[in-house]
Amino acid sequence: MVCEISSLAGHAIRGQHSGMKLAEALAERGSLQKDLAWVKDQFAKIARGPEGGRPGENPELMLERMEDRSRRLEHLVASINITNLSVCDAGGRSMRAQGRRAKSDRAALHRAQSLLHRRTHDH
16 A cells, blocks of 8 residues: 555645655655765864865855754654554554554463463462
C-alpha cells in the first residue's frame, strides 16, 4: 500500500508536503539531515578560525539556512511519524492498533506461561 502523507498529518504537512509519498518524505528527510550536518561542520570550521582571517561562508546566511532546514525537518519527521502510525494492513488495522494487539497478545502469552509454570511446579 502506498502511503500519502497529505491526508494523515493535519496542519503539520499542509502546503509543502501535501500529497507527498512516504518514500519521498524519507528521501527529503535524509537530504535535510545531510544538509544540516554540512552546516554544523561549517560552523565548527568558523569557530576554529578561518584561514586568512575571513570565513568562507556567511555565518548569518548559514544560520538562516540551518533554522529553515531544522523547521522543515521537524515538520517532516512529525508527518512521517504520523503516517507510520496511520498505515493500515490488508485487514484495515492501523499500525497503532496492531501494536496494541501485539502488546495484548504478549501479555496473554505471559499469563499463560505463568499459569503453565505454576501447574507444572505444583504437581
